[in-house]
Amino acid sequence: MPSGAAGAGVTSEIDRLRRSDITVHVNVGGNINHGQVSIRVLQKRKAFPFGTCVAAWAYNDGSKGAYRDFIHQHYNWAVPENSLKWASIEPNRGQKNYQPGLNMLHGLRNHGIKVRGHNLVWSVDNTVQNWVKALHGDELRKVVHDHIVETINTFKGLVEHWDVNNENLHGQWYQHQLNDNGYNLELFRIAHAADPNVKLFLNDYNVVSNSYSTNDYLRQGQQFKAANVGLYGLGAQCHFGDESDPEPGTKQRLDTLAQVGVPIWATELDVVASDENRRADFYEHALTVLYGHHAVEGILMWGFWDKAHWRGARAALVVGDNLQLTAAGRRVLELFEHRWMTDETHNLAAGTQFTVRGFHGDYEVQVIVQGQEHTNLRQTFSLGNGPHTVNINVS
Incomplete structure (x- = not known):
């Protein structure tokens, strides 16, 4: 700490x-x-949301029981890593597959785990399907509208949140394609109309893990709040740098984002350190500052297992087929299951x-x-x- x-x-x-x-x-x-x-x-049971992203390929694999068991035992929230993204649901026009996501969400909900929906659209250029890139004007607007409405309806009652337009600070493909700078606000209006009860989020990086985009995110959050388009909260991804201690500056950046006046969720937390004891310290520093900030309403990690983590073993809490705890894993569980629990x-x-x-x-x-x-x-x-x-x- x-x-x-x-x-x-x-x-x-x-x-x-x-x-x-x-x-x-x-x-x-x-x-x-x-x-x-x-x-x-x-x-x-802890009230504070503590979760992880979940890989559908592993969760839905009958041979990966240890992976599912770890999630069910240690987390009370989850977020699908990829299976709810448009490119996963409909890689080719008209060829839709919601089933991997549905199977996983039903399993999570059956174990009392709440779920964030991630994400309805993703505006970073290299994440947009080629068939979508071929669309223009009213046709593109209709396809996007129909996708958002259908996806929200498909998962209604299974997710508490939706990241609407992922990483919009770092990609504006839809706005550029339509020559409409206000289209990012329209995406929220569509989602809010489809389900007024689900909580809608912005979600972006370099806003808490470093300060490159913190002030831009503050301005964007203020814009969306003032526009009254259904914004509930700010998702701060929290991918901290390679061998970088999260402690310096994290609280100040959270203070800046808190000026928007909406809840902050740490949506994709991870740290990277080759030495597992150093990694344990980094996770403890990050979790302590986040948990101790008045604006932070929940914390989700972007994975825990070296075989299903985008940053590999150097970010993992558990390793190997038997999910053996590392020093980092022991530290994280000590915090959330002992130090921050009451007995x-x-x-x-x-x-x-x-x-x-x-x-x-x-x-x-x-x-x-x-x-x-x-x-x-x-x-x-x-x-x-x-x-x-x-x-x-x-x-």
Whole structure:
């Protein structure tokens, strides 16, 4: 984590943003020794979105059970890496295949994992299909409109977000082809009309991992917000540079983007370091600054397995066919499954009322008398931004 005063500041912000008070009151019957009663406050699920991109070719492969199991066990959000992109769905005109994406999304949703849709169109020149590049004018507009509406309807109820026009800061093919600088706004209007409930995002790079495009993204975000086209949030890809520590400057760039006044999601986080302990430090620095920023609403990594990661083993959390944890993988899981989760046990010899500072999420409260849990007294609840009180009668 960041060191010195900066580290203390981030820790304080994590506590302020991601935790709330749980006050437990216990009424103990007169014939029970308080010292024989303990209360365990156990977080079962994290509320904060922590996810990964998922490769359909691996997820849908029956022989890749370890890959699926890792996702189901460790993440609560996911984003398809390629299978929802137009070029994957319709590489040739009229030859559409939504099934790989649908199969994967149904599997993820069946395991309680929420999904970001990525992406409806991608304006970078070399990502546009050749058959689309041959279109002009009203025909191009109609084809794009129909694709967006059909894709949103196909995946309606399966995705929470859509990246509408991916990396529009770095590619404006549709705007140039149509000679219409405002067409990027029109794409949002089409998507918002197709499903007013799904949350729409811009998504771009070099906006948090470095400062090359940060101010341009601020201006674009302000433009889209002012245009009232359905923008919900900013996707910041967070592909940090080769052997580059994410810590310097990351918070300042997040502060800049937060001026738009919409949520920020880290949508494609990865770091690269040959030494896995150095990689672990880099991931910890990035995750800590992101998790400790008031505008950041969710964090998704752009992969975790060396065999399905665009940057290979030097960015991976796990390696090999058995998905063996690296030092980086152990560090990331330590953060999200231990350091930033709550599990406290209090013996009532110290008193029958106590307060736990808990991370937001789903909880189970267990009553343990003489080392045995009384399951009939178990309680569950969800902790959000406000305090929560638990009342227990032990007789």
